Amino acid sequence: MARPGRRPTGARRTAPRQQRRVRDRDLVSLLARTVREVEAAVRRRRVTPSVRTDVQVVALLLREERARVQADGALSPTRRAEQLKRLDGIATILATTAVRDAALLALLDDDAVVSDAARSRRRELLRAVGIEPAPDDLPAPEPVDTPAPPERRVVPRSVVSRQLANPFLAPDFSAPRPAAVRPRRLAGWELLGPLLTSFERAGAGAPASMDLPEPTLRTLPGGAELMPHQARLVAAAAAGHRTFLLADEPGLGKTAQSLLAAEAADAYPLLVVVPNVVKTNWAREAGRWTPHRPATVVQGDGDTIDGFADVVVVNYDVLDRHAGWLGDFGFRGMVVDEAHFIKNRTSQRSQHVLGLSARIRERTPRALLMALTGTPLINDIDDFRAIWQFLGWIDETGPVGELLDALEDTGLTPADPGFYAAARQCVVDRGIVRRRKVDVAADIPARLVADLPVELDGEAGRSIRAAERDLARRLVARYEAALAARTADTADSPDGGIDLELVRRVARWELKEANASTTGENVFGVMRRIGRAKAGLAADYAAQLARSAGKVVFFAKHVDVMDAAEETFTRLGIRFSSIRGDQTPTVRQRNVDAFVTDPDVAVAVCSLTSAGVGLNLQVASNVVLAELSWTDAEQTQAIDRSHRIGQTEPVTAWRIIAAQTIDSRVAELVDSKAGLAARALDGADGDASPAGDVQLEALVGLLTDALAARPGPALPAAR
Template identity: 30%
Template structure:
């Protein structure tokens, strides 16, 4: 029946013709076809196909057929000797690979291939010449081995494992009676059935105890019930295994008398066969049945047999026979009772069972043995002297060649060499296809062979004299094929000679294989690896030029690919460059990463790249890994200055500075000096709470107070609106000598008069940029610099318009983990350092922006290292105090401010009118209510009226910013409030931001479980706690940060809340923050705390009697 499609049809053609070609012949034919030396021509009359095969001597191949039999002819001498040649196989392969069988294929497919006949040479007379006997025998061995006839499906089954029958042998009072009549199982190997099935066929027989010993064994069907009645545990185990083997049908047991037939006949599967035979023989009840019933018991011998081809001289002739050898033992190949091939092959001879050590050889010898026996011929071959060379040619082409033992004057020289691994990749004709086709083959001294060819030797007859045999390295070939599987290759379901690979994997696979010495071609173009590289850096007025390229060795000699061509490849994302000889040059992966970075920041000229002076650090980092780099003097001087970063000296704060810096903060002072000296800006990215503000204030105090070159221009500090007055307060605390003002409010015109430091917000920067950009500043410092990470934002654009001598950016976010966000910050700090925004974005888009990943982004991070100073709390823990407390002043937006002011106006007018006496006295409860409502309005207007729940909250916004930063750093925080309604609003904000949290208030019952989750679950960074419910009895040492949203004016209560994190077991520094709104009753109470602590306790603690001491003047101040 014709195949169902072209691919199946062509494959059936290959399988039909392959057995008629020696494996070596097929290898040579494949080389012709792979080299493109086959050219099909129009067939003549009566011909199915005609082709020309080019070479040193071109030959013509013709296919003919009569519809029943098809044959091929060639004009070469090899075909004249009576064998199909390499040229014919090349044509068959070419037709298969290129669909060329469409015209003649059906006729050949219907016909059976005819064995080749010796062709008479021109002028030869037809004679009755008959080939020597050895030719037929050797051809039979070759055909049997190549076609792999007689391979039992049983041999190819996976190994079987003993199967438990799932039942239990329940002991009971009757079990002893069942075993009074002892039974034993016997195992009988049937020689006849084993030969028929090409596997070991075992029959189960049984015998029982009698007065004189044991009864005669009889065939016995076994099942799970029968196994349970056996006395010997070994029999039960063997029986269970047999039940998992292949059971033979009763119809196949015609040699067993009908009365004794049973289903107790099994064919042992390969893989477990030897182990099972050992168990059976160990019982002493394993026997062989040569055809007349069970004979003597069998013994096991571990030493394996091996097959040899043994030659001896008989006069001038050579007589060759097949022989089995084991140590000093010798057996003719047809002497054993049973020889079974395949995996776990065995030989049974004279009641002894032993294994073969080579599956391929056993399969080869069993086929020769069975076929010769059927023909009544011996296995020996007599070779006339004049035929010895031809015999050797044929012999060494055989698959699964046995060991050779020939006289010294007969044979071929054999040598070994390392194979060269080849991989040919071809893109499918369908460009949309995602799979590449790959062909793997090996080259031994210029001779090709594919993995599927079974022969152990290649014949090299290219020189003069006797041909040489090259032994294949099976281990290396197997490793090569296994490597391809590891690289992602899979079998091609449409062609067993090729493999498939996902197209997206090609660059990585080709790079990996070429680095291991493979020769890889892509669409018939050789792929070459780069050898070396060379670069030169020269200096200009304010720029550097980089020249050089990558070196390849091609068939035309050395070729250098210049940098602009490499950048073109890097931008396009390819790893290949077409070389002058037509081959493909593959750039190393590290080169692509580095040059993608260069492509993002450099200006590309015709034959070189140009860099700005500010990019010297980046250029130096990119060239650091290169061995052959030449630089000129000016570039080297700038590079040496940059490397001073590694030797920064700490600088002490001035004596009049109100505070003592820690060692790491003095290092920061030294880093500021390094940046000024180098002429660059930088990012101070210390962990939250490590004093970035204090370091800047200490630097400015030293610069404006003690520096000999005191600047005549002010410093501009740009911060979020909520921390403007924090900066003012901190500056007045630590550096009171500095002349400071806030650029805020309605009258901002006088802010620049005789001032050292101006603090303003990002909002006012955007609004007043036309005014601010006209001024010249000494320093511009951006606090919370992530506010300008979007380069197209109004804040970022405004910041870049400011003019100054020095620039700093402060942020607690670890920017080296977010390289995509820092282009805008560095464009403010050092314009042009990272090239254009578009190119830098393309560089890191799709890559892992992590310093631990070896990619282009890593190169950028390493280059920027001198300009980013980051210290974590873990690094400076030993220098930190046990606990730091700080007040964060929040600035309300207009809507919240209006609501608060309206409420304040109401209570101020109401209360002060009702209190006529100097003391509050009996109006204490009214005062408490007023202060409570004002405090709630300062937290969130929605706490006093649900209509305002959508209103903005300064505290909520400040808390969200703080939590986002510390969570990004991997920290945990506790958030306290006495208002559960405020905590509900915080919960909503956290859920909107997808932040996991725990919650605890007075209604919570499973307090322990919630605490344990927060303590142990790394994915839960926030714990919201009611101040009253969480003030005592909780151990929350997983937290390092504590936020008190509405400070409990009794300091003892606040301390109890903070101590939930700062207690025994805490190994990290704890930071506590109180959030208060500027210009509210909260701020007024803090001001009164120092002078009148009893008042603060009374207000929140409910000690109304103390409120009686509150004066009308003090109440007026609270409500101001």
């Protein structure tokens, strides 16, 4: 027998099994107790550094334990489901607690920097349940001086073609640049801290936006007209201003302002870095506002991009593999949308953005740089650092360039009483522009419907496109069978042999069967699939709106789409109320009251058919329509839950549309039935066409396109 205190032979081999039993019995319970202590502390408003450390450690251990449970082949399905359910419960409490404090919410991000205190606390909790963490099991600190090596770098062929076709466009660095003049009076003063503090100390009447010139141009050559607040920013760019922190509320046209500011500043080619959910919309808006400037979107490895485009749109998620050639492309301007995404300066995403902006400033001293965000501050005042650094106002140590010159010109130092107000004004004058809907209410419609196209990538997108092809093939087969069965002669069809009357008849047959069936792949099933595929993207965009503009109403038609959206909100730490048709009147009203009265409930997730009438949700001025209605009337009813008496701000409804699917066709048909100009310009109601009209026309268009696209000679005239 082994002596007391000595590990028996073979103990090392059995440790994993012992560790598993200890984990199952104790770790989850310890996490539950810890998160309850955090919840109590937040409710008492006693958020100490140790509480913040516990929030991050619980988030780390939850992710690790979830991965371990899912990969543990020794667990029975029942036991695994039980453990995952317990972990989900803890995660829900953690998320709903963290959303009360923005500083805590940031600690839940996957790319949040793990502090030394968090690593130490993690070891402490694991050891408390008898688990000795291995050295390689600990989250390592991110390198500070040595940048992380790129995962994979690519150079699209069309970019190489551009470089070969324009060999004389490489920048020339041979000319000497004037040496920077070091300030004498402020030398030796620590200025970055006081600059940040100047915003914390600002009084209620302190200006939040730089002075902008009166607009010189509002009507564009193509006939499009800018709103006055948009035209003023464009006028500032035309007058020579080159850096902007554009923090307008959503719905005020930041995209158009950025594109036209680049035009006024001759800042092409222009690099635009955006979240994945809006990159398709950026390309569409470029085609609308600057149609003479070709735009291209970087997808995946960039095999389909146009290397000769003037506007290059890339999303944060693929920036790492394209950072190399983007830095050598010769951009004269850069726009970063949802710039609060780079708040963590040590993350790889932020490092790529900051590196690209530094390359552009180095090559083009008067480059246009624009940071777009409705929420420049997520956690605390320190979030300004990354954005200011992107704009070239500061470096790692303090203010530089024009900002440093402006501080020198004040004649003040941080020891002087008036320094903080003057310093804040110096920063604002460098290009902070902030307008709210209520500030420019006269400029914009009382109700605006804005379409946001999204790309459905991956397996979901492929599945939906395959389902649409199957539906089209079935319609074509029906059409051909009906055509072959004809015996009576008919006149030649005037449009290439396609019998449009027969097309409509086949579409009616299909629609009648679809309405009578609850199974099978029909137009309703395809639209439902599209809704599920859009749910996460729509919820992610609603979360961005909630963080930047306040409360949001989120509408969906199907329960599974609402479920998917609510899972996304939970994962993102966004508190929500759920308003559904299967609720009792008491539960329904309690959830409505929570959304209206509780400042921490940011989103109301509503059923389009059950919550589209009879509710007063005017506390929100932003509405997200995750799924399309078959009629404009149903859509308008939903928007009117916010756009009603008591609403003090213009209401913007964001329709999430799956690009290159039948979803886009349905959106166009709904608009055509309602009157696009009335809907988009002043929110006036159009003709209330039956839903069946849109459904029928969607099938007619699908069948007509499929017949026209068939290979071979045109169809013979119907006989």
